[in-house]
Amino acid sequence: xxxxxxxxxxxxxxxxxxxxxxxxxxxxxxxxxxxxxxxxxxxxxxxxxxxxxxxxxxxxxxxxxxxxxxxxxxxxxxxxxxxxxxxxxxxxxxxxxxxxxxxxxxxxxxxxxxxxxxxxxxxxxxxxxxxxxxxxxxxxxxxxxxxxxxxxxxxxxxxxxxxxxxxxxxxxxxxxxxxxxxxxxxxxxxxxxxxxxxxxxxxxxxxxxxxxxxxxxxxxxxxxxxxxxxxxxxxxxxxxxxxxxxxxxxxxxxxxxxxxxxxxxxxxxxxxxxxxxxxxxxxxxxxxxxxxxxxxxxxxxxxxxxxxxxxxxxxxxxxxxxxxxxxxxxxxxxxxxxxxxxxxxxxxxxxxxxxxxxxxxxxxxxxxxxxxxxxxxxxxxxxxxxxxxxxxxxxxxxxxxxxxxxxxxxxxxxxxxxxxxxxxxxxxxxxxxxxxxxxxxxxxxxxxxxxxxxxxxxxxxxxxxxxxxxxxxxxxxxxxxxxxxxxxxxxxxxxxxxxxxxxxxxxxxxx
Numbered sequence: 316x317x318x319x320x321x322x323x324x325x326x327x328x329x330x331x332x333x334x335x336x337x338x339x340x341x342x343x344x345x346x347x348x349x350x351x352x353x354x355x356x357x358x359x360x361x362x363x364x365x366x367x368x369x370x371x372x373x374x375x376x377x378x379x380x381x382x383x384x385x386x387x388x389x390x391x392x393x394x395x396x397x398x399x400x401x402x403x404x405x406x407x408x409x410x411x412x413x414x415x416x417x418x419x420x421x422x423x424x425x426x427x428x429x430x431x432x433x434x435x436x437x438x439x440x441x442x443x444x445x446x447x448x449x450x451x452x453x454x455x456x457x458x459x460x461x462x463x464x465x466x467x468x469x470x471x472x473x474x475x476x477x478x479x480x481x482x483x484x485x486x487x488x489x490x491x492x493x494x495x496x497x498x499x500x501x502x503x504x505x506x507x508x509x510x511x512x513x514x515x516x517x518x519x520x521x522x523x524x525x526x527x528x529x530x531x532x533x534x535x536x537x538x539x540x541x542x543x544x545x546x547x548x549x550x551x552x553x554x555x556x557x558x559x560x561x562x563x564x565x566x567x568x569x570x571x572x573x574x575x576x577x578x579x580x581x582x583x584x585x586x587x588x589x590x591x592x593x594x595x596x597x598x599x600x601x602x603x604x605x606x607x608x609x610x611x612x613x614x615x616x617x618x619x620x621x622x623x624x625x626x627x628x629x630x631x632x633x634x635x636x637x638x639x640x641x642x643x644x645x646x647x648x649x650x651x652x653x654x655x656x657x658x659x660x661x662x663x664x665x666x667x668x669x670x671x672x673x674x675x676x677x678x679x680x681x682x683x684x685x686x687x688x689x690x691x692x693x694x695x696x697x698x699x700x701x702x703x704x705x706x707x708x709x710x711x712x713x714x715x716x717x718x719x720x721x722x723x724x725x726x727x728x729x730x731x732x733x734x735x736x737x738x739x740x741x742x743x744x745x746x747x748x749x750x751x752x753x754x755x756x757x758x759x760x761x762x763x764x765x766x767x768x769x770x771x772x773x774x775x776x777x778x779x780x781x782x783x784x785x786x787x788x789x790x791x792x793x794x795x796x797x798x799x800x801x802x803x804x805x806x807x808x809x810x811x812x813x814x815x816x817x818x819x820x821x822x823x824x825x826x
Contacts, residue, residue: 330376332347685719767789
């Protein structure tokens with residue numbers, strides 16, 4: 316700093332000289348302005364305190380013995396509102412200087428005995444300047460880290476690729492206070508994702524300032540300037556600074572090169588800033604890798620969902636065909652499953668608000684007899700009474716239906732409903748002898764609807780019952796065969812039977 320004595324280089328630091336001796340203040344101003352500092356002078360301690368309160372100074376050169384208050388009192392007042400100011404105490408009377416304890420308590424950085432030469436004082440000022448620069452570096456680093464911590468959380472939010480690279484550009488601009496910034500991303504460099512590169516454009520570019528161009532313009536005008544830097548950062552994984560152009564690599568956690576951040580600085584960046592940008596670029600690389608992985612997985616998940624949807628639709632067609640085949644075996648049972656499904660859904664709506672669960676109940680009603688595909692036609696259409704062996708085969712249809720539906724995972728819950736739809740409230744049903752609330756609610760509902768439709772439908776071996784007769788049978792068997800509360804609900808539904816029958820008219824056409 317002494318080489319600046321002639322004022323050839325001006326620095327950014329401001330000094331305030333406070334002394335009631337005008338000769339001293341003028342001499343110190345001339346000397347330190349010659350060293351490149353901006354220097355103000357003041358002879359009144361109270362005015363000096365107000366100046367420091369209203370303006371910014373880095374260093375105060377302060378005379379100890381003054382009127383109306385001494386230097387230590389001046390410092391005491393200043394420290395009430397400014398703890399950053401560096402203070403050097405001046406005195407021409409060594410014996411009257413404040414004790415070391417006071418100097419420490421007031422955070423005074425230096426002590427100087429006045430003389431005709433200011434070399435020693437200049438050394439003290441230079442020491443203060445070094446400390447100030449270190450503090451500024453620490454603060455910039457701290458503030459930069461805080462900014463990175465605040466920014467990085469937004470990078471990990473769900474964004475599409477273009478939104479993410481644009482967000483990175485904005486955050487880098489804020490961090491380095493430069494306008495000419497770009498992010499260039501090439502997902503083809505990631506082996507694991509190259510097969511899905513069509514999901515993320517083969518080149519993603521977002522820029523600001525001079526770099527706010529479309530990809531073709533950027534590649535023609537600016538990409539050549541960064542070619543060598545790109546090769547260096549790909550292999551070194553370290554930032555590359557050349558002619559005030561900084562290239563920062565973007566890597567994933569495995570070290571695969573994803574792209575780069577480019578910045579054109581107006582003046583050479585400080586090492587601290589490069590360190591902060593390097594730290595940020597690592598976080599940005601991780602966020603980009605996560606975004607690409609999320610995009611790939613989302614696509615594969617969508618494909619899987621579509622395949623699953625098609626598989627479910629295909630299986631539904633198969634099960635429906637089986638159901639229709641069962642009903643085709645016996646002309647008298649045609650439409651039975653449709654009606655049971657309709658009745659069961661009406662009953663379920665009184666107790667179950669969940670649409671997905673209601674849909675499962677509707678399907679369970681449709682497919683509740685699908686297991687009869689495994690029962691011989693001769694048994695299903697027999698006019699006379701069944702033998703014990705034949706009845707045992709009939710009873711197996713609920714288990715067989717469960718097995719058929721269990722073949723696909725998305726029918727698992729329906730399969731369980733179908734298995735238990737012939738259980739009885741008193742535990743005398745089949746196949747598992749469940750009782751009361753051990754029986755799934757949906758199965759208990761189907762049991763009521765199934766019995767009602769069977770009673771009100773014509774069979775070759777008997778006439779159908781009237782509505783009143785079927786209602787009476789349900790009431791008579793509640794608490795034994797049926798859940799009593801569900802019977803009450805169903806009886807209430809039957810108050811609108813005329814309307815219900817009209818809705819189901821199409822199911823009776825073949826009868």
